[in-house]
Amino acid sequence: VKETRHDDVQQAAWDQSYARLENHLFWPTEEIVRFLSRHVRRRVAADEYVDVLDALARSRRLLDLGCGLGRHVALAHEIGLSGYGIDVSETAIAKGREWLGTIAPELPDRLVAGDVRELPWPDRFFSVVVSHGVLDSMPFDIARAAVEECHRTLVEGGVMYADVIAFDGRTTEPGEILVDTGFEAGTVQSYFDERRLDSLVADRFSIIRRVLVTHADRDAGTRSGRWHVELRADDV
Numbered sequence: 001v002k003e004t005r006h007d008d009v010q011q012a013a014w015d016q017s018y019a020r021l022e023n024h025l026f027w028p029t030e031e032i033v034r035f036l037s038r039h040v041r042r043r044v045a046a047d048e049y050v051d052v053l054d055a056l057a058r059s060r061r062l063l064d065l066g067c068g069l070g071r072h073v074a075l076a077h078e079i080g081l082s083g084y085g086i087d088v089s090e091t092a093i094a095k096g097r098e099w100l101g102t103i104a105p106e107l108p109d110r111l112v113a114g115d116v117r118e119l120p121w122p123d124r125f126f127s128v129v130v131s132h133g134v135l136d137s138m139p140f141d142i143a144r145a146a147v148e149e150c151h152r153t154l155v156e157g158g159v160m161y162a163d164v165i166a167f168d169g170r171t172t173e174p175g176e177i178l179v180d181t182g183f184e185a186g187t188v189q190s191y192f193d194e195r196r197l198d199s200l201v202a203d204r205f206s207i208i209r210r211v212l213v214t215h216a217d218r219d220a221g222t223r224s225g226r227w228h229v230e231l232r233a234d235d236v
């Protein structure tokens, strides 16, 4: 009897989600645009940029961790950095490769199907990591292993952006649930409060900035929130 592993279940759930055309996102998130402008490379004219991050002297590569279709790989390319991406969904990677090939011929090969716990790149390969809605889409121990891999593959002084869903009272305490129906059915959602967020990055990254953005839908009477964190790789 073949044992069904958690990883297989999660990969299948994400493939099915992409097959339902969920997370078909082509434009970058505003928070990542702002992060790059503030800490990495600032656009000052139509085709003119100023390097902000000293570590760009050591690497001009950016990793989009859990990249989906690779929208932030496309953004990296647009601002003159070499973007790379990894995602567990082969469906997302295949579609992303097809799309990125229409932007530049070197981009498709830089998207890899794989797990965030085992990044197939050498130590100190990147100077920037961005990750939208990923570290909260998996159990905490997997997210922590991913953070350690990000640290390993970043140059000294490299920076990282991540956002995660905030604890919202739906679960009895910050922690994980399995989404049972609807959008992203079958995937894990992991809710964070400050303490859980701190322990996710502890001993590997210093927090430069941590912002909680909340949305209140007055008509539906619902609230939701996300933590947006900007991190600098510690020298450990």
Ligand SMILES: C[S@@+](CC[C@H](N)C(=O)[O-])C[C@H]1O[C@@H](n2cnc3c(N)ncnc32)[C@H](O)[C@@H]1O
Residues within 6 Å of the ligand: 010, 014, 023, 025, 065, 066, 067, 068, 069, 070, 071, 086, 087, 088, 089, 092, 114, 115, 116, 117, 131, 132, 133, 134, 137, 138, 142
């Ligand atoms: C909410 S989607 C966000 C996609 C993308 N970051 C974006 O903003 O368009 C979460 C992504 O995390 C990926 N993911 C979940 N667990 C993963 C793992 N263990 N390794 C790699 N990717 C994973 C999923 O396949 C999915 O594409």
